[in-house]
Amino acid sequence: MIHTITDKHLSIERVGEIVRSNAKIECSPEARERIEKCRTYLDEKIENADAPIYGINTGFGSLHHKTIGRDSLELLQRNLVTSHACGTGKPIDSELVKIMLLLKIQGLSYGHSGVTIDTVERLMWMFNNDVLPVVYEQGSLGASGDLAPLAHLALPLIGLGEVWVSGEVKNAADVLNSFGLEPLSLRSKEGLAMLNGTQFMSALGICAALKTKKLLQMADLIGVVSLEAFDGRPEPFKAKVHEVRKHPGQIAVAAHVWSLIKDSKSMFAEKKHVQDPYSFRCIPQVHGASRDAFDHFERVFENEINAVTDNPTVFPDSDEVISAGNFHGQPLAINLDYLAIAVAELGSISERRTYKLVNGERNLPDFLVANPGLNSGFMIPQYTAASMVSRNKQRCTPSSVDTIDSSNGQEDHVSMGANGAVKLLDVLDQVETILGIELLNGCQALDFRDVSQTGSVVQRVHRHFREVVEFASEDRELYPLIASAKKFVANYDYKENG
Numbered sequence: 123m124i125h126t127i128t129d130k131h132l133s134i135e136r137v138g139e140i141v142r143s144n145a146k147i148e149c150s151p152e153a154r155e156r157i158e159k160c161r162t163y164l165d166e167k168i169e170n171a172d173a174p175i176y177g178i179n180t181g182f183g184s185l186h187h188k189t190i191g192r193d194s195l196e197l198l199q200r201n202l203v204t205s206h207a208c209g210t211g212k213p214i215d216s217e218l219v220k221i222m223l224l225l226k227i228q229g230l231s232y233g234h235s236g237v238t239i240d241t242v243e244r245l246m247w248m249f250n251n252d253v254l255p256v257v258y259e260q261g262s263l264g265a266s267g268d269l270a271p272l273a274h275l276a277l278p279l280i281g282l283g284e285v286w287v288s289g290e291v292k293n294a295a296d297v298l299n300s301f302g303l304e305p306l307s308l309r310s311k312e313g314l315a316m317l318n319g320t321q322f323m324s325a326l327g328i329c330a331a332l333k334t335k336k337l338l339q340m341a342d343l344i345g346v347v348s349l350e351a352f353d354g355r356p357e358p359f360k361a362k363v364h365e366v367r368k369h370p371g372q373i374a375v376a377a378h379v380w381s382l383i384k385d386s387k388s389m390f391a392e393k394k395h396v397q398d399p400y401s402f403r404c405i406p407q408v409h410g411a412s413r414d415a416f417d418h419f420e421r422v423f424e425n426e427i428n429a430v431t432d433n434p435t436v437f438p439d440s441d442e443v444i445s446a447g448n449f450h451g452q453p454l455a456i457n458l459d460y461l462a463i464a465v466a467e468l469g470s471i472s473e474r475r476t477y478k479l480v481n482g483e484r485n486l487p488d489f490l491v492a493n494p495g496l497n498s499g500f501m502i503p504q505y506t507a508a509s510m511v512s513r514n515k516q517r518c519t520p521s522s523v524d525t526i527d528s529s530n531g532q533e534d535h536v537s538m539g540a541n542g543a544v545k546l547l548d549v550l551d552q553v554e555t556i557l558g559i560e561l562l563n564g565c566q567a568l569d570f571r572d573v574s575q576t577g578s579v580v581q582r583v584h585r586h587f588r589e590v591v592e593f594a595s596e597d598r599e600l601y602p603l604i605a606s607a608k609k610f611v612a613n614y615d616y617k618e619n620g
Contacts, residue, residue, distance in 0.1 A: 123140075123143050123145040124145060124147070124148060125146070125147045125148075126147070126148055126149070126150045127148065127150060127153050127228060127231045128150045128152065128153060128231075129156075129232060131424075131428055132228060133424060134331050134420060135332075137221060137224060137225075137427065138332045140224060142217075146250045147246055147249055149239075149243075149246070153231040154239055155233075156231065156232060156233025157230065157233055157242055158239055159233060159438055160234060160436050161236055161237065161238050161239070163436065163438035163441075164178075164236040164310070164311060164436055164438075168192075168195075174189050175443050176433075176434055177311060177314040177434060177445070178236075178311045178434075179191075179192070182202060182314070195309075195310040196307055196308060198310075198313075199310065199312055199313030200313065202273075202313040202314060203273050203277060203280060203308070203313045203316065203317065204273075204277075204280075204282065206272075206273035206317055207270065207273040207277055207283065208261050208273070209258030209259075209260065209261040209270045209271055209273070209274050210258055210260045210261055211259045211261075212258065212259050213256050213257065213258055214257050214259050214271075214326075218325050218329055219254040219256075219257050219286070220249060220252075220254060221325035222271070222321045222322060222324075223245055223248060223275065224249060225321040225324050225325060226316070227245050227249070229321070229429070229432065230245075230315065230432075233436075233438070234430045234436050234437065235311070235315040235430065235432050236310075236311040236312070236436045237309075237311070237315050238312065240306060241279065241309075241312055244279055244303075245279075251301070252286075252287065252288075253278070253285050253286075253287055253297055253301075254286040255274055255275045255276075255278050255283060255294070256284040256285060256286060257271050257275055257322070258270070258271065258274060259271075260540075260541075260544070261540075262322055262323070262540035262541075263526070263533070263537070263538060264450075264451035264536060264537040264538050264539030264540045264541070264542075265449070265450050265451060265528075265533055265535070265536035265537050266317075266433075266529075266533055267317060267318040267431065267432065267433075268319065268320060268321060268322030268323060268451075268540055271321075271322035271540070272316055272317045272318075272319060272322060273317055275321070276313065276316040278294035279305070279306045279308065279316070280305045280306060280308060281295040281298055281304075281305030282294060282295070314433070316432075317432075318431070318433045319431045319432045320431045320449060320454055321431075323451050323454045323455070323458070323540055323543045324423065324426050324427050324454065326458075326540075326543035326546070327426075327546075328423060329547065330461060330543070330546045330547055333547075333550045333554075334416050334465055337465065337468060337553060337554065337611075338416060338468070339378075340614070341409055341412075341468045341472065341557060342375055342379055343382065343579070344472065344560050344564060344611070345409065345471075345472070345475065345560075346382045346577070346580060347560075347565065347568065347580055347583060348478075348560060348563070348567075349379075349383070349389070349398075349402050349405070350383070350386065350389065350564075350571075350576045350577065350580050351479060351486070351563075351564045351565075351571065352475070352478060352479060352483075352484060352567070353388070353393065353395075353484045353485075353571075354389070354398045354403075355389075355393055355396075355398055356389045356390055358398070358402075358403045358404075358405075358406070359376045359380045359383065360380070361376060361377060361380065364376040364410075369407075369410055369411070370413075371409070371411060371412070371413030371415075371417070372406045372407055373406075375406040375409045375410040375413060376406040382577055382579045382580065383577050383580075384577070385577050386575070386576050386577035386580070387576075388576050391575075395484070399478055401474035402475060402478075404471075405471070408471045409471075411467070412467055415460055415464035416461060416464060418457065418460070419461045419464075422453055422457045423457070426454060430448060431448045431449050432449060433448060435448060451537035451539035452522065454537070454539045454542075455522035455538060455539030455542050456522045458539055458542035458543050458545075458546050459518070459520040459521060459542050459546075462514075462518050462542070462545060462546045462549045463518050465546070465549050465553050466511075466515065466518050466549050468557070469507075469511055469549075469552060469553035469556040469557070472556050472557050472559075472560045473504070473510075473511045473556055473559075473560070475560055476503070476504050476507055476559055476563045477504055479500075479560075479563045479564065479567050480499070480500050480501065480504055482494075486567055486570055487499075487570060490563060490567055490570070491595075492595065492596075493596070498597055499594070500562070500566060500594070500600075503559045503563065503600055503604060504563070506555075506559060506604065507559045507560070510552040510553075511556065514549050514552050517545045517548055517552075521538040521542035521545065522537060522538060522542060524538045525538065554608050554611050554612055555608045558609075558611045559604060559607065561607050561611060562603055562607040565584050565587050565588065565591070565593075566594060568580075568584055569593050579616060582616065583614075583616055586614065587607075587610060590606050590610055591606045591607055
């Protein structure tokens with residue numbers, strides 16, 4: 123598959139398709155024309171400029187008042203990239219790096235950044251050949267763009283830094299040489315165009331969005347497995363209840379749950395209990411609020427990945443080079459925190475349902491084992507889930523409300539969005555496990571019921587889950603079952619597995 127870079131809207135789903143299908147990318151003729159037009163304009167502007175232009179013939183940050191001579195403009199850009207490559211912590215996954223490259227190419231293609239077509243072509247070559255820069259998760263304040271991570275993304279352009287090739291980390295200069303390529307000499311503005319931008323935050327946000335979309339579906343499905351196992355009531359999921367409250371996410375979750383229970387005999391059997399605990403009864407309200415938060419997050423991030431976020435911004439048609447602040451990550455930072463809270467709540471209510479399943483209520487054995495006492499059964503998986511829920515609460519302290527003065531006070535308010543993005547992916551990983559533990563408990567509980575009386579989808583999920591995780595008739599090591607359950611949650615699609 124070949125994806126052509128254009129100025130048409132790029133969706134989060136499309137980004138996922140491009141990267142996961144190992145598609146190649148190319149620039150449309152119109153995109154090439156925009157890039158070359160902007161570069162030609164900028165060269166002429168620099169040649170005829172009397173006044174300094176920030177980042178092109180001046181220093182950076184608080185050094186903006188330092189004028190740089192024309193014979194040093196290329197060295198200025200090289201120095202910028204090398205001095206800003208200060209990343210630390212763990213390297214991010216190669217898939218995230220590919221997303222960063224794609225988003226950087228997309229942003230440069232609008233013709234407002236002043237880069238050369240050679241630089242864009244080298245970035246596309248790196249993407250298409252899976253020569254992926256080693257980028258570290260820590261170092262960005264999320265304000266002047268993702269300076270440190272993007273510096274590491276840019277290092278291989280000039281033959282520095284390290285790259286992933288075929289699963290191995292290699293010296294970038296050696297890899298370029300093996301392909302018969304020379305390092306680039308960045309022209310005026312090009313280093314700054316590479317480093318200014320929100321592509322680190324955006325890439326992690328896109329990955330989070332793709333995972334969250336899946337988890338929202340799985341949370342509903344796993345909640346229904348537990349609902350059936352707990353002998354829950356169907357009335358709280360009737361559409362009329364939710365239509366009078368009007369929240370779109372709540373209405374959607376209720377409809378989803380109803381579609382999963384509508385052919386269940388056990389759900390519509392006579393019940394002794396007249397009401398269920400909130401963790402079951404309020405699935406539409408809680409899961410629905412997380413859906414609404416996700417919908418807002420998706421709109422913000424799709425807007426960002428279709429935007430120009432470097433600085434200064436070049437407008438050839440109006441003869442303007444404007445130094446402003448499109449690199450500031452605040453719109454992303456707030457929403458990264460928002461989604462972390464929304465996802466954490468999916469885990470929080472999931473753990474509460476797990477807790478109810480092991481309590482020995484409604485004719486289920488204590489801790490879901492046939493001989494409790496001699497066997498501890500599923501006592502401790504709930505502990506594990508509770509531990510992760512608590513950790514998520516700590517991770518959900520907002521990053522976006524923090525700021526630290528930097529660059530001698532010139533950069534005096536930062537978003538901390540990059541930290542929020544790293545935390546969000548951690549929360550998502552935790553919630554995958556928490557939901558896996560709930561599914562492990564829910565299927566164990568169903569085996570003490572008549573599974574044939576449950577809804578057809580629940581029967582199918584139970585059958586597929588049992589193909590990878592067996593029933594625990596007595597005490598055994600449970601951590602492999604938890605790991606398998608997490609993997610099931612991450613990969614299962616009940617619609618495709620019909």
